[in-house]
Amino acid sequence: MRQFPLEALDTAPGRLVEWRLCSPDAPDGGDGPGAARRASFNQDKHFTAAEQSRGSADPVASWIAVTFELPGPLDHAALEQALLSFARRHEVLRCAFRRLAGDLSCASYPPEGLALQAAELGEFTTAQGVRDFLAERFRATIDTLAWPLFAMGAVVRSASTTVYLAFDHIVCDGVSMPNVVHDIAHAYSAAVCGREPELPPTGSYLDFADTQRRRFLTLTAEDARLDHWRSYTERAGAFFPPFPLDLGVEPGRMYPIVNEACTLLDAGEAGAFDQECRDAGGKPFMGVMAALARSLREAGGPEVYRALMPVSERGDGPWRHAVGWFVNTMPIEFPVRPGAELPELLAEVRGAFAEMIRHVDVPFVRAWELLAPEHFAATSWPYPVNFFSYIDMRRSPGAAHHDVWRPTTHVWSSRANGACLWFQRDDEGLHMNVIHVDTPQARRTMAGLEEGLRRTVREIAGAGAGAVRGPSVATLATLGTLRQQAGTAPVGAGR
Structure with missing residues (x-):
């Protein structure tokens, strides 16, 4: 899917x-x-x-x-x-x-x-x-x-x-x-x-x-439950982690969007990638985040990866099969040292994710309202924000029937001022959907990021599958890329 x-x-x-x-x-x-x-x-x-x-x-x-x-x-x-x-x-x-x-x-x-x-x-x-x-x-x-x-x-x-x-x-x-x-x-x-x-x-x-509303409506900016958000904001210098590459946007302006999707790894490559991540002490989604962080760093990004990450609040109880907006959005950060090998990077991601999950109860929107009130009245995030989402569709209800049902998901939004990245893992491989502003600089930036990310995940997969490495991988960067120039993109809380 x-x-x-x-x-x-x-x-x-x-x-x-x-x-x-x-x-x-x-x-x-x-x-x-x-x-x-x-x-x-x-x-x-x-x-x-x-x-x-x-x-x-x-x-x-x-x-x-x-x-x-x-x-x-x-x-x-x-x-x-x-x-x-x-x-x-x-x-x-x-x-x-x-x-x-x-x-x-x-x-x-x-x-x-x-x-x-x-x-x-x-x-x-x-x-x-x-x-x-x-x-x-x-x-x-x-x-x-x-x-x-x-x-x-x-x-x-x-x-x-x-x-x-x-x-x-x-x-x-x-x-x-x-x-x-x-x-x-x-x-x-x-x-x-x-x-x-x-x-x-x-x-x-x-x-x-x-229940969530009643539990957190009385939360104040000084509440100890916001310590994680406060300490993150102090280190990052802002409540929202900025997208680290140039998208050519003007402050305060919203843009039409480009909606792109591609397959980064086919089924065999994705299987090898997953195994390499497990062997290195992490989960596949951690490997994707590590690969993205390395790709951003190689493209000129900072030595600390910071992003907002949507986290499901469903659990395995009565909400597993429910329809609703069971998503909290949390900050995650970890260092990306030059030349770091996969086990080292995955250890950083694993530690950052564990720390994030310890504080996942506090609703993102409530933290936003209390800790960044100067931005809360706006109808969108204040500037391009780094956003990472990953879903393993093979674990979803009905996944055994997906080859017959052939389900697909589609996201559209009216305007954007940045970029959002969604990753999906299914039986056919690892896929990416990106919505970003439609500017000449953003097109160049995102094309380069896709090329670098594809090369990185294939190199990780190749460590166990013997895949060919080198410049020839770059020629695959545009294969399967689907472009949409539509009216626009995501605002508000995470998906």
């Missing part, structure tokens, strides 16, 4: 059908009738940014989308039943947000009152036509301030169907996407056979958010 631009989706044309979630309690998308609970800090910041930018000429907008395949002729009734069951299963998908005395709260519509309205969107004869339509459709329909907060549909063909869903970030994160595919695909199979789906129990993100 990979993440790449929607415009690069390899899909066949067909007939498009959409389903819109509706409730008799919300004829105009008004407030839900249920008991209000407090939104999470991530949700509050995201919603506030949308509110503040709505009247401007450059409003904040974003979505996260997922697609997957259902083989064989489509059973329309079964898919509709599966989609409705999915919306009823995850409370966050049927909630509406509202301001209560300045605080953001949410209330959910009763699951039994929900229904779907189907609409035929027409026959598309080319894959490009499908991709263009969906990209524009998601931009036009996904709105943080309007209910429902996600869209559902399918590209129907005689022998297969591509199911698609797009969500506002306020109701989900990247780790939710495999759960979306797992739930709907299993519910569809059960409906086709006339039985109830057998899905694992799941908790509600609204409960998680309300």
Whole structure:
């Protein structure tokens, strides 16, 4: 399961059908009738940014989308039943947000009152036509301030169907996407056979958010729980770790984006890379971070790697199979000494990660509000920030079926002032998706970084696989690179 631009989706044309979630309690998308609970800090910041930018000429907008395949002729009734069951299963998908005395709260519509309205969107004869339509459709329909907060549909063909869903970030994160595919695909199979789906129990993100909010709302800037953030900020000289290479951006300005994706290592190379990292005392994601840190250092970056890293808050309990924004964002830092070998670098990453996890409970947005209040009112991060994300899709629910479902994830956002890097590991290899500002300097910088990173991870993999090293690796730097010039990129808390 990979993440790449929607415009690069390899899909066949067909007939498009959409389903819109509706409730008799919300004829105009008004407030839900249920008991209000407090939104999470991530949700509050995201919603506030949308509110503040709505009247401007450059409003904040974003979505996260997922697609997957259902083989064989489509059973329309079964898919509709599966989609409705999915919306009823995850409370966050049927909630509406509202301001209560300045605080953001949410209330959910009763699951039994929900229904779907189907609409035929027409026959598309080319894959490009499908991709263009969906990209524009998601931009036009996904709105943080309007209910429902996600869209559902399918590209129907005689022998297969591509199911698609797009969500506002306020109701989900990247780790939710495999759960979306797992739930709907299993519910569809059960409906086709006339039985109830057998899905694992799941908790509600609204409960998680309300508990988190109550726990940390009284936090103050002097609280000892913020010592890790304070000491990091003192060492770094800033709350946000800057992206260490030149992107050619002007202070205070947002830019259109370039959305790129590529495969850094194929399946065999990635397997060798993973083994080298384990043999050197680390985990594969630590090896990727070490390789990136070395590549940045070789490109002129500092001798201390600093970045923001999203960390899942799901654990193995009731949230593992939930849809929601279960992400905290934490600072990580470690030295990158010239000539350091992999075991030494991995030891630094391992120690930095362990220290980070010791303090992972404090919500990023709350720390931001208390320790960097001069930046908190802005609708985006104040300058280009170094951001690193890694997900091993092989560990996600339903991964054993990914070869049949062929799931893909897609991220879009309206504007950016920096660069964000997401790494995914699946059965086909190690992949990277990058969103960065569309400036001439950023294009040069990011192309050079990709080349250096590819060379570094292949050298690590080659230590165990006998891969060819040297300049010939650089010729692979642009293979498989998918470019999207769209409207824009990430703001607010991490994904």
